[in-house]
Amino acid sequence: MRDFSRGHEAMSVNTATLRAQWSLAEIIEGCARHGITAISPWRDQVAAYGLRQTVAHLRDAGITLSGYCRGGMFTATDKTQRALARDDNRRALDEAAALGSPCLVLVVGGLACHADQSFDKDLAGARRQVEDGIADIFDYARSLAMPLAIEPLHPMYAADRACINTLSQALDLCDRLDPMRSGALGVAVDVYHVWWDPMLAASILRAQKPRLLAFHVSDWLVPTRDVLNDRGMMGDGVIDIARIRGMVEDAGFCGYCEVEIFSELNWWRRPADEVLEVAIARHKTVV
């Protein structure tokens, strides 16, 4: 296991962590100032700044990507909408390639929505749509040499965000679509989403390096006051983050540890420089 206590070379910042305080340009500058060498930006932030400007700014600041957020959202009751999702995922792949990202992170979508915005209850059907959706863009992703990282989300997001909810389920899908384990399809392991999973250690072992494409950290707070935006800073919750990092590193992962904290009630209200300082300190001590 890598020793993080002396530096934060392996730390990356998911830009959602600072989205309330800073623009993408400010995030790039801020990270450079704090000696952070990687970020994982969100598409809307890149679109707002401009793709070319982002590429140039990253290059000038000496900052690389640990991932690009995000593709996915494959589920829809309507065929036309699914085709639109496919086209949008191709654009996301183009952007990821232009930005030099090591992968495109996929949040696959939850239950399909009907025209009246009510949810379709066919969870198994939604999961089939996800598999079809990934299969649909897989050739294009391979043509760009851009790996697809399926991010299993916590089961509490199964209805409205992602119906892939365990690593085991994501890896089953990888086995079906990429049986040769080419590295073109894998998973993003986010401790917030997977820490509770009784199969976690076994699934990480099963994934191994070609399928471990990203590693995200934050913490699970007790109580959790908001289902979506109450993630904790590493060390403030109950997740044994270092133990999970040990598992992914034992399985061959040697990439960035990406800090991704959605925190309406705390960290989004603090000065961004302070958030980065605390994240760096925690990276050295509890990640």
Added chain:
Amino acid sequence: MRDFSRGHEAMSVNTATLRAQWSLAEIIEGCARHGITAISPWRDQVAAYGLRQTVAHLRDAGITLSGYCRGGMFTATDKTQRALARDDNRRALDEAAALGSPCLVLVVGGLACHADQSFDKDLAGARRQVEDGIADIFDYARSLAMPLAIEPLHPMYAADRACINTLSQALDLCDRLDPMRSGALGVAVDVYHVWWDPMLAASILRAQKPRLLAFHVSDWLVPTRDVLNDRGMMGDGVIDIARIRGMVEDAGFCGYCEVEIFSELNWWRRPADEVLEVAIARHKTVV
């Protein structure tokens, strides 16, 4: 699959559903008035009313039990506390037997707490404590012929309520402690906790009748505004409840469907008679 459209003989009411409005005595009276023949009471309500009074009142009202809530809470960093939990579980078993319950439902406890109330991060250790705790009371439960129903809780409760979070995990534990499938150890299937599980159908098939000891219904709302107390009335959320009932009945379950709705923001604020009327209507149409 049983036809529920014409009556609600198979409906039970978990008394937490009406705890804000009615005392246990009022719940028994109210259920009798609405033609409901089974309830699943909570220990604190029974203690408040008195065990003997509860037994007598249930008998007079012609109401039986679908379960008794609850034993469990096995995890603690301190040995003395674990011994206290064991003793308390024995008392819960005595009460369940006195009440003629078909099982004692176990909410097993989350991460252990340190003396300063902070959580211990050893999730695997907590799970071992749960297994030891169940093993500790298993002989006593068998001596009373009182089956233990492990209730896997949704992963969002892994830290503070139950570190058994999937049916598969609960069934693994059953296999280890009761390999002969005697019926003395099984699971409570609550759709709110398990609906998202990609292994749901396979796990229910694997459980089969001797291990399917209880079936609870409510619904998953989108958005979920509170992690603990924002469950929906059947039909108001995204769970395909009838499909899951079909699975448990195909696996041999033929017991009560127990309505268990914790709803600070809605149903606990409505008149209890209205809650029961709506629950009965939904039992006939969406359960």
